[in-house]
Amino acid sequence: MTPKVFIDGEAGTTGLQIRERLLPRNDLQLVSIDPDRRKDPAARAAMLNDADAVILCLPDEAAVEAVALITNPAVKVIDASTAHRTTPGWTYGFPEMDETQRGRVAASSRVSNPGxxxxxxxxxxxxxxxxxxxxxxxxxxxxxxxxxxxxxxxxxxxxxxxxxxxxxxxxxxxxxxxxxxxxxxxxxxxxxxxxxxxxxxxxxxxxxxxxxxxxxxxxxxxxxxxxxxxxxxxxxxxxxxxxxxxxxxxxxxxxxxxxxxxxxxxxxxxxxxxxxxxxxxxxxxxxxxxLGKGASGAAVQNLNLMLGLKEGAGL
Incomplete structure (x- = not known):
């Protein structure tokens, strides 16, 4: 089954760049929330929990709130904010950092995208x-x-x-x-x-x-x-x-x-x-x-690893 990916905050600079990289691909399905319901907590929670992977392109506080809305343990999360970059239980999304980091990213359900x-x-x-x-x-x-x-x-x-x-x-x-x-x-x-x-x-x-x-x-x-x-x-x-x-x-x-x-x-x-x-x-x-390796490109690279897709797809 083609994995569904939801970008929460797709209208921001990083979100738009990630969307641009993902839209042409046929190895995943990009889903979006109705613009009129973006601020509806129930609608957002439904989108967050129905996706296979979520990329958060939000301010720190909003990113923490979004994570709290996710109750489906199968959902994989990439947070592009600063909120979880040193938080225990989150994997730092720099696969080239050392010889084990790529494997950690691939096995993780919670990845913080680096600054x-x-x-x-x-x-x-x-x-x-x-x-x-x-x-x-x-x-x-x-x-x-x-x-x-x-x-x-x-x-x-x-x-x-x-x-x-x-x-x-x-x-x-x-x-x-x-x-x-x-x-x-x-x-x-x-x-x-x-x-x-x-x-x-x-x-x-x-x-x-x-x-x-x-x-x-x-x-x-x-x-x-x-x-x-x-x-x-x-x-x-x-x-x-x-x-x-x-x-x-x-x-x-x-x-x-x-x-x-x-x-x-x-x-x-x-x-x-x-x-x-x-x-x-x-x-x-x-x-x-x-905006590339420093943000949206890194998020797509991490997404590929977490979903078991080709690491360079869309890059």
Whole structure:
């Protein structure tokens, strides 16, 4: 029987992108609630419990409420909100995180879709902690820039308002100045870190695409580690992965600049190792689409695994 999938919150940015990826497929059936009954708890509960899989594209509180409405134990849930990313009993939906995570996602009925920034940050740290190259208690600072689509409808409207006084004046802006970004708990928990990192995000005047950076002093890592050894550890960790890969050192060395829009409209994430052995410093960078591998693409990948379908279907 073709599995039925219900997107609760399909009118939002992430929901629309997931719907776009699922609509052309014939290996699942996408079902929708009558728009006039979206706020009817009984109608929503019926949709949530009748589906084989539900993808929640809702604010945190609404996502928690939606989960509470699900009484059918057979329903599989993917939550794209922040609500369950460090909650016991929920599986973190980054299949490439380690060698066991893909199997955990496939076997789970409750999967939390990662945050976009967190996907990049964890992709950089988890392999190095696992390989005993990075001390888990090392104080880290992540820098990142994202397209304004990551801020939802209000930010999209703001950045696309040509009548606004700063429309042509502000190319980007920093935010989360109190160092309390909502992705920090999952970065620490799933990145293998014992010390809360500093995270300094920015939003640029472009729609989608993301860079997440981690600068490191080689002398603060375990042993007399080299830039090449860091690259080797990352390459080994992601060997054979379809959606995550590591640029060669020669490719990285040949790059003069890196475009955050470089992987737009894909479910890919690419890691670069910049720096020099002589300076004793490296700059690790993850490039991804905040709407792709950072949101809707990841949700579709997790859905495929949970339903036993081809992992790359629709991607």
């Amino acid at each position: 976009c920034y967190a996907t990049g940050a964890i992709a950089l740290t988890r392999p190095l902690v696992t390989a005993d190259i990075m001390p888990p208690d090392l104080p880290l600072s992540f820098n990142a820039v994202s397209g304004y689509s990551g801020g939802g409808k209000a930010m999209i409207a703001e950045f696309e308002d040509e009548s606004a006084p700063n429309f042509t004046r502000v190319p980007y802006r920093i935010y989360a100045l109190g160092l309390g970004h909502k992705h920090l708990p999952e970065i620490q928990a799933h990145g293998g870190l014992l010390t809360r990192p500093i995270f300094t995000p920015a939003v640029g005047r472009y729609y989608q695409g993301m860079l997440v950076e981690l600068p490191l002093h080689l002398g603060m890592l375990n042993g007399n580690v080299s830039m090449a050894e860091i690259h080797d550890a990352l390459t080994r960790h992601y060997a054979g992965e379809k959606f995550v890969d590591v640029a060669s050192l020669d490719e990285s060395k040949a790059i003069g600049t890196l475009d955050p829009e470089g992987l737009n409209n894909t479910n890919r994430l690419k890691i670069f190792v910049f720096g020099s052995e002589t300076s004793g410093q490296v700059r690790l960078v993850a490039l991804l689409d905040n």
